[in-house]
Amino acid sequence: MSRPSPLSATPLLLLAGCSTDAAPSFSLAGAYFPDWMMCAMFGVASAVGLRVIFVVTKIDSILRFRLFTYSALGVIVALSIWLIWFGP
Amino acid sequence: MKRVHLSSGKPVGIGIAVLCIAAATLLGMHVAHEDNAHPSSDSGVIDAEFVHIATTVGGRLVELPVHVNQHVHKGDLLYRLDPEPYELTVRQAEANLALARAEVENQKRLVAVKTANSIVAQDQTTRAQTNRDLAARTVERLSPLANHAYIPWQQYDQARVALHDAEVSLKQANQQSAAAQVAIGDLKSSLAAEAANQAALDHARYELRQTVVVAPTDGYVTSLQVLPGEILAPSQVLFTLIADDAWFAIANIREVNLSVIRPGDCATVYSMIDRNASIRGHVESIGWGVLSADTAGIARALPLVPREMDWVHVAQRFPVRVRLDHADPALLRLGATATVEIRHGAACR
Numbered sequence: 225m226s227r228p229s230p231l232s233a234t235p236l237l238l239l240a241g242c243s244t245d246a247a248p249s250f251s252l253a254g255a256y257f258p259d260w261m262m263c264a265m266f267g268v269a270s271a272v273g274l275r276v277i278f279v280v281t282k283i284d285s286i287l288r289f290r291l292f293t294y295s296a297l298g299v300i301v302a303l304s305i306w307l308i309w310f311g312p
Numbered sequence: 313m314k315r316v317h318l319s320s321g322k323p324v325g326i327g328i329a330v331l332c333i334a335a336a337t338l339l340g341m342h343v344a345h346e347d348n349a350h351p352s353s354d355s356g357v358i359d360a361e362f363v364h365i366a367t368t369v370g371g372r373l374v375e376l377p378v379h380v381n382q383h384v385h386k387g388d389l390l391y392r393l394d395p396e397p398y399e400l401t402v403r404q405a406e407a408n409l410a411l412a413r414a415e416v417e418n419q420k421r422l423v424a425v426k427t428a429n430s431i432v433a434q435d436q437t438t439r440a441q442t443n444r445d446l447a448a449r450t451v452e453r454l455s456p457l458a459n460h461a462y463i464p465w466q467q468y469d470q471a472r473v474a475l476h477d478a479e480v481s482l483k484q485a486n487q488q489s490a491a492a493q494v495a496i497g498d499l500k501s502s503l504a505a506e507a508a509n510q511a512a513l514d515h516a517r518y519e520l521r522q523t524v525v526v527a528p529t530d531g532y533v534t535s536l537q538v539l540p541g542e543i544l545a546p547s548q549v550l551f552t553l554i555a556d557d558a559w560f561a562i563a564n565i566r567e568v569n570l571s572v573i574r575p576g577d578c579a580t581v582y583s584m585i586d587r588n589a590s591i592r593g594h595v596e597s598i599g600w601g602v603l604s605a606d607t608a609g610i611a612r613a614l615p616l617v618p619r620e621m622d623w624v625h626v627a628q629r630f631p632v633r634v635r636l637d638h639a640d641p642a643l644l645r646l647g648a649t650a651t652v653e654i655r656h657g658a659a660c661r
Contacts (some may be wrong), residue, residue, distance in 0.1 A: 245590060245658040247582030247651040249354040255650065256584065258354050265403075288325030296332035303339045311406040312656035 248310045259310045267302025271295065349655075351569035356650035358583055359560040360635075363529065363553045365390060369522045370546040373396060380536040384527045384553070391525050391550060396611075398520040406514035412506040419502040430492035433485070440485035444478035451475045470595065531555040559636045559644045561593060563652035564629035570598060573654055579634045580657025581650055583643040591639040592659035599631040 271294045279283035287293050288309035375392035378384060450471045458468035536551035544550065560580045565573065577595040607619075634652055636644070653660075 245588065246592075247354075247584065247587035248352065248653070249582070249584070249587065249651045251584065252589065256354065286322050287326050287328060288322065289329040293329045293332050296329075296336035299336040300332070300339055303336070303343045306343060307346070312346055312653075 234251050260306060263302045263306045263310075267298040270297030271300040274298075325343070332342075332360040334577060341454075348569055349572055350653065351565050351573065352627040352651070352653040352656075353563035353632075354564055354651045356561050356563035356581070356634075356652040358650050359562045359647060360646050361555045361558065361646070362531070362534075362646070364549040365525060365547045365551055365553050365554065366547050367522050367525050367544075368546055369393065369398065369519050370544050370548070371523065373540050373544055373550075374543045375509075376540045378533050378536070380533055380551070382533045383625045384531060384533060386527055386529050388527045390523065390527055390533075393522055393523040393525075393544065395523045398516065398523055401516040402513065402520055405509065405516040409506070409509040409513050412502070412509040414507055416499060419499050421623045423496055423499065426492065426496040427465045429495055430489065432494035433489035437482070437485040440482040441477065444475070444482045447471065447475035509559065515574070527553065527554045529553070530557050543548040554646055556641065556644070559639060560596070561591075561634040561636060561650045561652050562631045563634060563654070564648070565598075565632045566627040566629050568627055570630060570632075573598060577655050578660035580659040581636060582636060582652075583639075583645075584649040584651065585643050585645065586640075587651070589640065589643060590658040591636050591643065593634040593636040595654060596635040599633070601609070602628065602630060604628070 249256045249264060250259070251257075274297050275284070275290075275294050278287070286288070328484065371393040373391060374394045375389075378388075384390065385652055451468075454463060454468045454471050457463045458465055531553045534552050534554055542550075561579075563579075573595055575595050575597055579593045579595055581593050582589070583589040583591065630654070632654070636652075
């Protein structure tokens with residue numbers, strides 16, 4: 225059951241590239257993407273990652289309203305990243 | 313099967329869900345507040361002032377020591393037009409001025425001659441007056457003698473004719489004197505002609521100076537595509553000089569966030585030429601007006617009001633002008649994309 229998840233590692237790799245002294249706008253293939261879009265991606269990825277971790281560690285079985293819970297966790301992660309990396 | 317068994321009737325799960333949703337909501341409100349208090353824009357542009365380099369006179373371009381994208385300093389020679397036509401005009405104007413000055417001298421001599429003539433006419437008036445007085449006295453003396461026939465009547469008659477003759481001469485001398493006085497005139501017309509020619513010469517010299525164009529400010533030569541030999545019309549723009557003494561970032565900020573922005577606020581600007589280099593700046597001003605599609609219309613006509621039923625209105629944005637304090641010149645190119653963070657960012661900590 226403890227299979228490695230490719231999604232859980234992705235946010236960490238992307239976070240390593242973030243720096244507080246750089247512009248909150250990312251260049252990708254000649255286009256600029258805003259910081260909040262990156263944070264939203266991290267949020268979605270972390271929600272999926274947490275779901276996988278909780279299923280593996282059996283925590284998932286005690287949760288109720290899982291859709292709302294995991295969505296809220298994803299939002300918390302995304303907003304926290306924004307506050308830490310890009311916030312004032 | 314096991315998951316269903318454990319999750320059934322567990323109030324802990326409900327508690328965790330409520331906790332997570334409440335935390336996400338509170339955090340969301342906090343972030344929204346922070347975001348409104350620290351406006352930013354990722355669609356700004358790097359901006360600078362520029363001068364369209366042209367000159368008020370036309371002619372053939374004979375010297376062009378600058379080339380495109382070169383940096384120049386204030387006062388450097390930018391280009392030179394063929395000065396020959398303007399030198400010829402200056403020479404012509406100088407000749408005209410010399411002519412006018414000679415005319416003034418001529419007029420002075422003429423006035424002197426006419427003044428002398430007037431004096432002569434005045435003297436002749438005096439002489440005519442003396443002659444007339446003598447003739448009058450002669451008639452007065454001869455009158456009683458003629459009445460008593462001591463002298464021939466012919467002699468008395470001749471004296472009376474001589475008196476009449478002298479009176480006519482006096483009248484003519486007076487008229488001649490008055491005419492000579494009027495004929496003296498003055499130097500006004502020739503002096504005015506001299507002043508007009510002086511002004512024409514000054515203008516010709518000004519135009520000659522305009523054939524040499526120097527840099528009005530430090531900056532970069534851009535969009536220069538011609539070589540010497542090109543014929544330029546008066547006021548034709550040859551290239552654009554981007555002034556590099558002051559650089560700006562223009563950030564369009566939504567109107568709902570404008571109330572927290574004050575001129576002088578610190579701003580962090582990133583030129584996307586190097587997104588890792590933060591540039592410190594400060595808010596210089598906020599645009600006072602933008603053209604709105606709802607109010608656009610032909611002036612003096614009736615307002616153009618489209619029929620619509622919009623429930624959601626997108627916030628208007630206004631350009632906020634941020635003056636950059638110091639920056640690496642390599643990051644500054646007019647029109648480059650800029651990310652602007654007002655009242656926060658790496659440069660404002």
